[in-house]
Amino acid sequence: MNIWGHSWLYRLYIIVGLPLMIALTVFITLRSDPYEPEILPIIAPVLVWVAGLLILQWTSLLSDGVGPVAPEGEEPLPETADPPLDREAQRMVLRVGGRYASSAPTPQSFAVRGFLLITAFTIALPAGAILYMTGVVGATISPLGAGGPAIPVAVLPGLALVAIGVLRLAGQYRQAIKVGDARLNDLGLRVAGLPPPVAGPDPEGTSVRAAERIAYAGERHGRPVRIEQAARASSVHVAHPMPSFAARERGLALSPDRGAPPAVAAALAELSPHPRWANVRVTADDDDGVIVERYADPSAAFQELWLDDLWLAERLVSAADNRI
Secondary structure (H helix, E strand, C coil): CHHHHHHHHHHEEEEEEEHHHHHHHHHHHHHHHCCCCCHHHHHHHHHHHHHHHHEEEEEEEECCCCCCCCCCCCCCCCCCCCCCCHHHHHHHHCCCCCHHHCCCCCCHHHHHHHHHHHHHHHHHHHHHHHHHHHHCCCCECCCCCCCCEEEEEEHHHHHHHHHHHHHHHHHHHHHHHHHHHHHHHHHHHHEEEEECCCCEEEECCCECCCCCCCEEEEECCCCCEEEEEECCCEEEEEEECCCCCCEEEEEEEEEECCCCCCCHHHHCCCCCEEEEEEECCEEECCHHHHHHEECCCCCCCCHHHHHHHHHHHHHHHEEEEEEC
């Protein structure tokens, strides 16, 4: 999500806050004793400003989630038959049964919360060390006795935050898996293929790379469906007898090749040109059903575009059956 483009408060915080933070830091530095400078007052404005910046990012991401896949100003016309741009609205349109999981935290929200915890670790531990080194909080405790290691009291909140954060992140990871399964179940799908990691050489020997492709499969509206997703490509296959035709993206619009059934051509003509259809190709025949394929650079938005491809494939199946 483009927080800079969506939040005037975020832009104001950076444009006004950054020069003020720099000026305040320079002013405090010039006013401090050059022989015995106090470190904490000098870096305090930086720590406070960075903490505020990260909090703004976190709250914006949690409130807005993953936004539309298109830039502002490119919403489809209201009279067109396009699917929703909002991902949750799109899932509601595609849902075929089960409990809708929109009320549960999304995997994106887990990632944002984890980011906030890691940021808190990064700020809390150095802040505690600075408090101890500058003598603001000089007390220590020795849990193993007088001869054991001493732990500065100032770093205890940071250490406690690390311990709590590790436990929370582990629990959130498990919960994220459950939420992901529930969201697939709502669509009548399940994880059907997760190849084992691929081993590959690196300069220091053998390393293990993540699996390059994942597949989802299930039955929707009485038709077998399979989605395969890789870093730079995805395909949606709906198995249903279809007349042979092909269509591809031309100028961000989906255009059928010559010979496509009139019902299919009409269904494609109702879709407005949009960046979501970039690099999309559709093929269909009686043996394989309809297949929607796309190729793009890997991005967070690209990982969700198979929802649009699934909507498109099922719409074309319905058009061929004269059910639109």
